[in-house]
Amino acid sequence: MKTAIKLALIYLAMQILGALAVGPFTMIYAYVKYGTVERASEFALAPTLLAGFVFMLIYLWQKGYLTGDKRLYSPVSVSYLSWSAMMGISMIYLIDFLMSNLTFLPDWLSDTFDLLQSGWLGIICVAILGPILEELLFRGAITKVLLKKYNPVVAILISGLIFGIFHMNPAQVVGATLIGFILAWIYYKTHSLIPCVLIHIMNNSLSVYLALKFPDVEYSSELIGEKAYLTGLVIAFLLFILSWRMMNTYKLSNTTTEI
Template identity: 85%
Template sequence: MKTAIKLVLIYLAMQILGALAVTPFTMIYAYVEYGTVEKANEFALAPTLLAGFVFMLIYLWWKGYLTGDKQLYSPVSASYLFWSAIMGISVIFMVDFLMSHLTFLPDWLNDTFNVLQSGWLGIICVSILGPILEELLFRGAVTKVLLKKYNPLVAILISGLLFGIFHMNPAQIVGATLVGFVLAWIYYKTRSLVPCILIHIMNNSLSVYLSLKFPDVDYTSDLIGEPTYMISLVVSVLLFMLSWRMMNTYKLSNTTTKV
């Protein structure tokens, strides 16, 4: 538990280190481009995030969390990836439904995400690089450590809670925790990050796409209408149950078998 929390704190420290490394250069750029450093924070956000990713990746590699484990990068089977995608889509829809009823939770990072999504580097960080790094950290390191110390159920619950709290944004914590449970369970079943990364990228990329394409729409129900939305919700629940059943039949020994 201490190691898991330490890893999360180290990641936060790496983001601070990234800010320290990037800010001087963005201040110089802002001054040269606009004659003032007031806009430096806007320019610094995406590069800071990227620098933090790189620093944390180096740390995880240096400490051996990402090496010596071939199963960690196993593509698993084609059918398992398919059901992972189905489960991911289902979870995304169900979390959207839940969050549409928790609108009282403040969104502290809304402006931050708007800034990130205003440039290609920020979009890549949020939709692709962020999910990959977070899976390397939370499943490849944190969940792995927890599974060695606790029984699977406890390890999955702690991993999901840490993942949710890590987002430090009330509007994200509940949804991230639930998704964290699912991703930790998938890692437990396969010991592979590939299906986890797939789902995480799907979730973040869809969120970015909808935010940019429909900036005035907060939830899917506002986009497709209530009757269709409720039907889609029922279908999502059924698909989640089916995908869980199919994925639960897999054993670690056969998740790497091509089909």
């Protein structure tokens, strides 16, 4: 538990280090180029985030979390990836429904995400690079450490909670925790990060796309009629159960016991 929490805190420290190392230079450059503090802040946000990613990646590599276990990057079958994608899509829909009923939770990072999504580097960080690094950290390092110390159920629950709480944004904590449970379970079943990365990128990329395409829309229910939305909800629930059952029983070379 201590190691898992320590890794999450180190990631936070690396983000701060990235801001200190890169932020001032990008701010000065952007201010000279654009002439306003607001525009300079927009320009500096993505590079500082990327720097934090790089620092954390280097740390994980040096500490051996990214090497030594070939299963971490082992391919899974096309069939398993297909079921993973189906689970990811259905899970996104179900969590959207849940969060539409938790609108009282404040969104502290709304403006930050808007700034990140205002440029291509920020979009790439949120949609692709962030998910890859977070899977390396939260599943490849933290979940792996927890599985060595606790039984699978406890390890998965702790991993998901750490993942959710780490987002430090009330509007994201619930959804991120649920996604964290699923991704930790998939890692436990396969010992591979590939399906985890796939689902995480799908989730973030879809969120970015919808935010850019429909900036005034908060939830999917606002895009389609109530009847169609409820029908989609039932279908998503059934697909989630089906994909979970198929993924739980599918035979992989790295498969462990069912859970």
